[in-house]
Amino acid sequence: MSTETTQKIHFDYKRGDIKEETLLHLYKSMLKPRMIEEKMLILLRQGKISKWFSGIGQEAISVGITTVLDKEEYILPMHRNLAVFTTREIPLYRLFSQWQGKANGFTKGRDRSFHFGTQEFNIVGMISHLGPQFGVADGIGLANKLKGNNQVCAVFTGEGGTSEGDIHEALNVASVWQLPVLFCIENNGYGLSTPTDEQYNCENLADRGKGYGMESHIIEGNNILEVYSKVKSLVEDMRINPRPVLLEFKTFRMRGHEEASGTKYVPQDLMDEWEQKDPLINFENFLISENLITEIFIDELKAEIKVEIDANLDLAFNEDVIKANLTTELDDVFQNHIYQEFNPNKDTEELRLIDAISQGLKQAMRRHENSVIMGQDIAEYGGVFKITEGFLEEFGKERVRNTPICESAIVSAAMGLSIAGYKAIMEMQFSDFATSGFNPIVNYLAKSHYRWNQNADVVIRMPCGAGVGAGPFHSQTNEAWFTHTPGLKVVYPAFPYDAKGLIASAVEDPNPVMYFEHKALYRSIRQEVPTDYYTIKIGKAAILKEGNDITIITYGAGVHWALETLENNTHISADLIDLRTLAPLDTDAIYTSVKKTGRVIILQEDAMFGGLASDISAMISENCFEQLDAPIKRVASLNTPVPFAANLEEQYLSRGRFETSLLELLEY
Structure with missing residues (x-):
């Protein structure tokens, strides 16, 4: 680094009473994700990782916020917030394993990038649909308020995400309920290739806070001391006086939305302007000017971080490719739940x-x-x-x-x-x-x-x-x-x-x-x-009537239509199955009955095409075909919206067609 370079400081760094150890922590916390990203870009070109969303140039925001929050306080980052994960000190090999889809990651190879969370580090994973993150933060903020634990949580989005309806809903709820949530907008100039003047028609996104009745601030997102100091002051007050705060961080994305998209849509003079505002280089130059670090210190620190990165990459690269296990995949769709039966009382x-x-x-x-x-x-x-x-x-x-x-x-x-x-x-x-x-x-x-x-x-x-x-x-x-x-x-x-x-x-x-x-x-x-509390196991159908002629499968209002039909046709000997639970489905009850009767009719109130009856019919055909004595019959409502007038609604519903269909099937 030349002397000329070290003299260029583009921000007014106000140190105030920030201790030297905090200044060095902030610097190290920005340097590590920057070096990881630079390594990831090399690995991407080598085909060793599949995708990368770069946060180069935006590290000060993640570092400043994460440093201020206690480790017990939740953070909801997005895909440009690597520094949240590293500042929370997640072991690098686990991050590298995550990005390679290996078992030591956080999603067992089921998701990539930063689409994950971890309760161990109080980080909540994003989804690609962006907007719901703000609502999830509302829920965490509400929980903190109910517990009275004097905690806040922070949630991130980009300026592009603020156009989503979920964002507006969540900000309104947070304001109405006065939830202790820090809503952080990283305004980095572009939503993929769309510049801000094509995304919203107000000068600053922070101005929207007035519409929500919410406190809001604009912060220079590339000035780490401004981020740290302002967020620290706000968070300390929010813990005592719970409320939502909307923060707009002005920053810039120096790489593509993701690396494959490039930056050709960005004017070169704009890139040059923001390159001069690099949060890491500017802060580094400031620390040198304050005689807090030297070029020797920087070189030694970089060498130390490089060793850490390389060692953890070796661990991740040497980890076995994740093995597909059908049982594990199916079992992990739901959290394991051991049903505890509470028996009904006699009263x-x-x-x-x-x-x-x-x-x-x-x-x-x-x-x-x-x-x-x-x-x-x-x-x-x-x-x-x-x-x-x-x-x-x-x-x-x-x-x-x-x-x-x-x-x-x-x-x-x-x-x-x-x-x-x-x-x-x-x-x-x-x-x-x-x-x-x-x-x-x-x-x-x-x-x-x-x-x-x-x-x-x-x-x-x-x-x-x-x-x-x-x-x-x-x-x-x-x-x-x-x-x-x-x-x-x-x-x-x-x-x-x-x-x-x-x-x-x-x-x-x-x-x-x-x-x-x-x-x-x-x-x-x-x-x-x-009268007392009792439970019924989810996934267990009820056999309301037993017979030998036919199996009737239905649920909801259809159960009562079927009962009425059977009361009017007492000669019909039918198994009547009330599914009660549609997912998971009691296939054992269905197959046992169908194999006994040899005939089956499925009644639903929903329209025919794409309804549950179609899948049940297919399952019976695949598993009970040899025991069937007649075609499977489905009875459903019309493929129209539900009309209002009584005679039109009655015509729409499957109720009026069930008896005829049942009798026809019995005569087959």
């Missing part, structure tokens, strides 16, 4: 389906003091169907939380609560509205345990179904969307007894459960139900 009372769900949910929340329920209008109002009526008075406003209309952010917040050790229950006001929270359900809740061994202890209640004149947007029974997604359990009771036992089991289960509640059954079905 019973007649309850409607809606009352049984409410009672079961209330007893589950009494049993699990770490449970929180969230949803629109569920507190004082008791929910639009009144299932949570009285919950606020018993459990208080901290555990029974009205939410803004923002399904996606609340699903993500439920994930954050789970990460922080809570059981989260969410009421999706109507199952139709799951579309607004679909991304975090299928990409975050469902995949987290498989990816990095983080369970999602979340129950999403889903009022669903037609027959009540609610029209296209409040009548869907959309269970097939979720049975198609590995990692989700799907429960769909038809009776009060089952509904109460299964909601308890759903809350007990540490995995994500989609719990469907048919609105037309809420107040129309009554049954004697045990």
Whole structure:
């Protein structure tokens, strides 16, 4: 390094009362990820790693924030935050193994790059969909507030990610609930190749804080002392006065979005300007000017880090290629859960389906003091169907939380609560509205345990179904969307007894459960139900009737349509299977019955194509073909949206076509 170079300092470094050891720590913490990245770029060109998202030029942000936070405080980084991982002192060989898809990484070869988290180091892995990270941080912030532990968490995104709806939802929730979350925007000029003037039409992203009623600041992201000092001051105050803070860090991305994309779209004069603002070189020059380090010190430190990098690379390269194991892959989709049966008591009372769900949910929340329920209008109002009526008075406003209309952010917040050790229950006001929270359900809740061994202890209640004149947007029974997604359990009771036992089991289960509640059954079905807490095993069907002529397989409202049909045709000897749980599916009960009767009809309320009946039919065909005496018959609703007018809705539903189809199949 020349003397001329060392004199060029482009920032006003205000040391204040920062100790020398802290200054050196900040420098070393920036130098290590820079050297790792430079090595990774070489390995990328050599074909020894497959992809790289570079954070060169942005190290000061990650280092400053991570240094300020205690190791017990969660950080939710993105793919340009290598310095978060290294400053948290994750062993380098584990990072290198992660990037090569080997077993000593964090995802068992199932994901790459920085798409992972680790409870050991209190880091929460990102997903490529970016936006849900802010909502997950809300959940962690809520957990910290409920625990009263005076902790904050920090979450990262780029300026490009701020255009996603999840970001807006999460910022609004954080402000309404005053959650101690540091929302960090690394504004590095480009979202892949799209410059900021094509991404948003305001001068500074921090200005958006005013719209959320949230404190916000702009920080020079390449000035490590400004980052460290301002964040330190904010965090210390947030621990005492919990609140969200929005930070916009001005910085620049000196490499491509990922290396393959290059930087040809960036004007050269802009690259030259930001090269002069390199956070590492400028701080290095400052420390030299303050006589805190020398060129000899720098050379020795680089040599030391190089040895560490090379030694850990050797460990990772010499590690065996991960071996595919079918059992392990399948078993890791869900967290292992040993079902604990709570037997029902003998005292019973007649309850409607809606009352049984409410009672079961209330007893589950009494049993699990770490449970929180969230949803629109569920507190004082008791929910639009009144299932949570009285919950606020018993459990208080901290555990029974009205939410803004923002399904996606609340699903993500439920994930954050789970990460922080809570059981989260969410009421999706109507199952139709799951579309607004679909991304975090299928990409975050469902995949987290498989990816990095983080369970999602979340129950999403889903009022669903037609027959009540609610029209296209409040009548869907959309269970097939979720049975198609590995990692989700799907429960769909038809009776009060089952509904109460299964909601308890759903809350007990540490995995994500989609719990469907048919609105037309809420107040129309009554049954004697045990008064105390009990569970029913998820994945176990109920055999409601036994016979020899035919097997009827159904669930939800279809169960009652089938019972009505059998009552009107007493000569039919049928096995009637109420699935109760759609994922996992009780295939043993299905196959045993079909092999006995030789005929099978599958009834669903959902539209035909792509529904659950199609998969059950295929499974029976593949496993019971030789025992079949007739074609498999499916009965489903029309392939149209659900209409509003009563006569149109009745025509839509499969209910009116079931009896004819059943009789035809028996005559085959």
